[in-house]
Amino acid sequence: MNYLALSKNELVKEKTRILNEYEKLKALKLNLNMARGKPSVEQLNLSRGLLDVLNSDSCCTLKDGKDCLNYGILDGIPEIKELFAPVLGVESGQIFVGGNSSLSIMFDIISFFMTHGVPGFKPWINQGKIKFLCPCPGYDRHFAILAHFNIEAIPVPMTNTGPDMDIVETLVTTDPTIKGIFCVPKYSNPQGITYSDETVKRFSALSTLAPDFRIFWDNAYAFHDLSDTPAHLLNIMDECQKNGTQDRPLIFCSTSKITFPGAGVAFLGASKNNLNTIKDFYSVKTIGFDKINQLRHVRYFKDYNGLLNHMKKHRDILKPKFDLVINTLKEEFFENNVISFTEPIGGYFISVDVMPGCAKKVIALCKNIGLTLTYAGATFPYGIDKKDSNIRLAPSYPALNELQVAAYTFCIAVKLATLEKLLEG
């Protein structure tokens, strides 16, 4: 049934039917959540072995003789740098290992650039109004950091190959107040888009008017594949090195969605120049991060293959959930062109676009009957989705049987909101 082809009478009839479905769901007093990219209990259980690898008898001495139990080693233990170098796509000497949160490292670096400037340049806070580019839809926590520091967020539309690079190039070559961009280059949040080789090359070759322009390359889903033929992301550091722009990218990843969210390890990959500055800065802030947890991760995974095998287990749990939601959307909206959605081959989200003007309504309708979604507008800076159309679904947390109800509930809410909109218009 294509809503767009229905007469007013047919719309009214369909609305009655859908409202009836909606009331039935309401009667179930649901308590479901597809709001955040939260791993399920099953996924967490995959990493429980991490709690066994160190015990009171363990030798916690590193290859270089240093003791993980004591103070020292600001930038992380060499063993974990080696393990994650291929994930970050840099040499192990180009890695800074932080605490449990890559978001926190991003925040710290922006805070540092605000008060002290990118090395060699004026503090951002003394440069008047400054701006960041934000590929949209995007990640709300990136936008929140910018809002916190009063950095203006300029939305840049996403394409199937990453941010619209024509727009990016035009903006950075005409506006010297644009100081950076937040990117989730692989399995982007929320669309699951992986930047094309050309996009990465164009990023590395950008001629920015701002000499202190930095790319925050948040590779949160570096190998969080959902397919046998995973996406390939070109190595930005290699490309930047070719172009002499190696100080431009700051590459982030963490184990939050590999081991335990909140009790994982976060990484920064960067040029030696950037790394030295950032280490100097952190040396004022802390004596060092949790090396025991770093060691725990090394002992648990052993090597890169151990990491890959572990990710396969995540995939085995996640893939059926994504399939279920996508199949439900396909079935419920078969030949009904009032919705479009992504079919990601990796990452944590499905991005849905409903009829303009309907997203807030859909989210409220879901909320009313016990299904929590990310707040409307979350995927745009300042929470403003001008079209009021984009909704991010996170299928990871609910169990499959719950997810089935959640996905159906979502579809009913979309239908109801769409029908109301069509009947208004």
Add this chain to the structure above:
Amino acid sequence: MNYLALSKNELVKEKTRILNEYEKLKALKLNLNMARGKPSVEQLNLSRGLLDVLNSDSCCTLKDGKDCLNYGILDGIPEIKELFAPVLGVESGQIFVGGNSSLSIMFDIISFFMTHGVPGFKPWINQGKIKFLCPCPGYDRHFAILAHFNIEAIPVPMTNTGPDMDIVETLVTTDPTIKGIFCVPKYSNPQGITYSDETVKRFSALSTLAPDFRIFWDNAYAFHDLSDTPAHLLNIMDECQKNGTQDRPLIFCSTSKITFPGAGVAFLGASKNNLNTIKDFYSVKTIGFDKINQLRHVRYFKDYNGLLNHMKKHRDILKPKFDLVINTLKEEFFENNVISFTEPIGGYFISVDVMPGCAKKVIALCKNIGLTLTYAGATFPYGIDKKDSNIRLAPSYPALNELQVAAYTFCIAVKLATLEKLLEG
């Protein structure tokens, strides 16, 4: 032998004797370190049981039903707040649990006040030159944070009862650019002085010209006793509440010197006002800290008595080390008034004052023959000890037999530097 009473000939003769001792020590090719308050391997072993309390079979669900393995709980698990409330001297609802480093929380808060201001006031960065008071001798990492943010550090002399409060009161009531003070109120670093009740009361009653004045109360050695009759520190939050100044103190502690340095848990105790602001700020920076490590600490210590018993074991290891160094100093400088030193009943340091103009020389002489001490001037802002007299000794790390050599080596270096100085003059 009192050097100050010797003739020139006697000084020359003694110098020959001491130089001979110094050369003997040099021949031993020592590699000793009394630089930092680093727990010994024996002390670290006290906490190895912490690595056993959680394993792959553990239930990591909290009393309130939340899962420590997943995202969430920005401000720390309630269980650990309850455990450490008596250490911080605040209610558990007044606690923010951070990562592994209290220094890092101090840094973050100062950074936040710089860019955003104490709530209700202009950002510190927009207030022109601002200043902090620094009781001296003090902790170099506090001074480093101030230097990083270009906050002028004003030294305030320490007395036996804490900072000279006459000076503190005069300064804060005449200079509105003084925005804060760093205090180590119990077993101060490096002197081991505990602030008297009167000092704490005067802090709580300060009439500061700056309305956005904050006390950074770094209670790093809250119950790190070395005696059966531990020092008592008056509860600053209670006193401030009496005076309506409860938004003034920010109270810090961590388990760095209780369990594992770098893999412990850090805490902030503050008024609800301060806490709400700081939580809002951290909610932009991170989703949350390592709750599994928080849970590990709770399960390991069980309750406050568990903590106290654990601290007794630390004391059993540390006390003989402090005794050894202090006895060596007493013996070597019996009736020789060229040195004064503290005899702390808690904390991690012995503070030594050598003859003015000799500290750098002593530290260099030690370094030359393989004994590393904290750099000269470390206990003063900008590394400038005008008298060139104060040296901080940290007896915790070396084993007793090493410490004996280290303490003796230090004494010989002090004697040599003093003799050279006396012969110059």
